[in-house]
């Protein structure tokens with residue numbers, strides 16, 4: 001879907017699509033050329049893109065792809081679909097806290113370690129943000145806010161451990 | 171005395187600034203109970219922990235503003251807590267910088283006069299102090315505010331002016347207590363970026379109190395203050 005969305009901007013060669021995909025969405029996992037052409041082939045078969053004439057010149061990438069009306073409407077539909085709001089009420093953090101309490105281990109000790117690990121990851125993302133470009137910064141921020149949400153839960157849970165322990169042991 | 175001479179002090183092989191087993195009570199309320207922390211020269215340390223746990227009190231002890239009841243504060247290996255008050259205040263003026271959450275700027279003075287204040291207080295000639303102060307406005311994206319009175323600045327502008335004032339005299343140690351507390355996320359991020367870049371450039375050691383993880387993530391490491399003591403995360407077994 002990302003490729004189709006990129007193609008909506010203007011007719012493009014597979015190479016341009018791959019380059020822009022890697023720049024915006026790749027994040028250290030560049031898209032293999034084979035996958036680009038396989039995807040474009042599938043989109044063409046389904047009538048979402050048209051393959052232009054083979055252009056003169058050297059190199060394998062002499063075809064331009066153009067999005068169809070059906071392709072545009074597919075992008076439109078996809079962009080209107082909200083992503084499933086996460087998370088679900090089942091988290092390994094919670095399971096660890098409860099099991100620590102049930103077994104008489106230190107849940108606070110576990111939460112301290114988890115906090116330190118979260119903060120370490122936040123430091124890495126902050127460093128990425130300070131050295132990278134706008135795309136890196138936006139993605140890093142997404143990660144940072146999610147980690148921050150976990151940390152707020154960790155703080156609140158740490159403050160409620162006594163009550164939680166009473167309940168678990170009852 | 172400049173930063174290099176202090177860091178090369180023969181009695182300070184390790185930490186630049188250190189609290190050893192510090193206790194302090196306000197009347198019957200114990201704010202610190204045996205808090206220990208060692209901060210390396212050039213390090214940026216975040217101090218986190220619940221409200222009322224003793225973070226600000228610890229910061230004030232490390233900065234020589236409060237005197238602990240028990241324990242020791244060491245600066246480059248020298249006792250800070252037993253120094254006479256006038257020696258300590260000279261040291262705060264010449265070697266420390268401070269940024270706090272509110273009410274630190276002199277509202278009646280212009281922004282540039284506020285930034286120049288630490289230089290003026292330590293005897294720099296007025297023209298030179300103002301020139302050095304002015305050089306901060308561009309890098310802090312504060313152009314055009316130089317002559318405004320500080321009472322008229324927005325929260326984010328005031329906080330950047332406060333940061334410039336804290337750093338203008340090139341302190342060895344910057345103490346910051348919730349420096350982004352009153353700011354929105356983007357402005358807070360701007361202030362933190364500047365704080366970290368300036369500190370790294372000047373080799374300033376930073377002790378930063380914050381309850382915001384995204385602010386703490388700018389530091390090299392964090393300590394957690396809880397009930398007046400510093401928690402460390404040695405990989406101890408979870409079973410008692």
Ligand SMILES: Nc1ncnc2c1ncn2[C@@H]1O[C@H](COP(=O)(O)OP(=O)(O)OP(=O)(O)O)[C@@H](O)[C@H]1O
Pocket residue numbers: 196199200201219220221222223224225226227228381
């Ligand atoms: N000047 C004071 N007089 C009396 N008690 C004080 C004083 N300053 C702090 N305390 C008490 O000492 C304890 C620690 O306070 P401190 O300001 O160090 O907490 P903190 O961790 O900075 O909290 P916060 O996150 O809310 O700023 C608290 O119980 C507080 O009420």
Ligand SMILES: [Mg+2]
Pocket residue numbers: 225226227347
């Ligand atoms: Mg405080």
